[in-house]
Amino acid sequence: MVQQRDFKGFPKECVRFFLDLQQNNNKAWFDAHRPEFDAYVMEPARQFVVAMGERLRQIAPGVHAEPEVNRSIFRIHRDIRFSKDKTPYKTNLAMWFWEGEGPRMGCSGFYFHLEPPNLLLGVGIHEFSDALLGAFRQAVIEPQLGQALVEAIQSVSQPGIYSFGGQHYKRVPQGYDPGHPRAGFLLYNGLTAGQEIPIPEALYSPEIIDVCYQRYREMSPIHTWLRGLAQKAPQAAPQVAPSS
Numbered sequence: 001m002v003q004q005r006d007f008k009g010f011p012k013e014c015v016r017f018f019l020d021l022q023q024n025n026n027k028a029w030f031d032a033h034r035p036e037f038d039a040y041v042m043e044p045a046r047q048f049v050v051a052m053g054e055r056l057r058q059i060a061p062g063v064h065a066e067p068e069v070n071r072s073i074f075r076i077h078r079d080i081r082f083s084k085d086k087t088p089y090k091t092n093l094a095m096w097f098w099e100g101e102g103p104r105m106g107c108s109g110f111y112f113h114l115e116p117p118n119l120l121l122g123v124g125i126h127e128f129s130d131a132l133l134g135a136f137r138q139a140v141i142e143p144q145l146g147q148a149l150v151e152a153i154q155s156v157s158q159p160g161i162y163s164f165g166g167q168h169y170k171r172v173p174q175g176y177d178p179g180h181p182r183a184g185f186l187l188y189n190g191l192t193a194g195q196e197i198p199i200p201e202a203l204y205s206p207e208i209i210d211v212c213y214q215r216y217r218e219m220s221p222i223h224t225w226l227r228g229l230a231q232k233a234p235q236a237a238p239q240v241a242p243s244s
Contacts, residue, residue, distance in 0.1 A: 007047035009205040013040035015116050018091050022116075025087040037076070041093055045073050048112075049095060051206070055213045056110060059220050060099045060227075063109070071104065072096055091115060099223070100230050106132070108226035110216045111194070119203065121212055122194030123219040124166070125226055132230065133189060137176065139229055140185045148228075149185065152221035156193050162219060166190040191226060193219045 017036055021029070030037070046067035053065020053072075066072045074094040080086050098109030106129050113120040128136055139145040156162050166188040172178040176186050195215060202208045 005051075007044065007051040007206060007209070009208060010044045010048070010114075010203050011040050012204060014044060014093070015114075015199065015203075017041055018093070018114070019116050021089060022091045025089055025091065027088055030089055041076075042073075045093060045095065048208075049073065049097075051209055052095075052112070052212060053097060055209055056097055056216065058213075059217055060097075060110070060223065063097050063099045064104065065097050099227060108223045108230070110212075110223070111192075112212065114199070114203075117199055118196050119199050120194060120196040121215045121219075122192050123216060123223045124192035125190050126165075126192060127190040135229055135232075136188070136191070137173065137186055140182050141176065141180055145229070146182050146185075149225055150182065152225040155221045156219050159218060162193045162195050165192040165194065191222060193222045195219075 013036060017033070017040055020033070024030075049065050049067040049072045053063060056063045056065065064072070069075050072095050074090070074096065076089050078085075078088060078090055080088065092113055092115035094114075095112040096104060096109055097112075098104045098107040100107035100109075106125070108125050109123070111120070111122040113122075125132075140149065153164070156164075167184075168189040169187045172180075172183050172186045177183065180186070200208070200211055202211045
């Protein structure tokens, strides 16, 4: 069983693996280097999931941190069935810590994305289910919930280092007032906050847990608001299948 104390940081070979994969994205190369993938990517990733999950429970008590592929660890294989890009492998290590009931990708959570030369950390929901989208829109125009959303955004915006995502539509949906003071949020089909930084030296030590936690904590008002929305609208439980 993987334990929190097992995590010592990611080895430099982890980053080197993805740099090499970027230049050799084919099955023959990957099969020949599968031992390095298992030892330098997957094993420390499992350890990271356990250690990060323990820390995240300080701000998200019900967080799911499950050190398995298609749970907290995204699979390395790309779905190329409908893509013009037929390279078979993702050139990143992505992990997901979600809080809530229902399918993992329909819940708000905390995202880790290592893709040399950068590290991306984020929170939120990338795309709402249809039902949760409806609940979100109603919350935007509701005075108390709408103001709480504005305050959460302002809180996360204050350091000036996080960007926001989720705006998708060009027009306010039918039935809603384009002149509403929060009408801009009605253009969203998801809500995320994030920061992309050059890979820090801390990645190679247990200190990366602190680096991630600090940013997750600063972005957590977005997660907390989304969790409250989901809890108040249980009928909006998303039916989104895991995507990675």
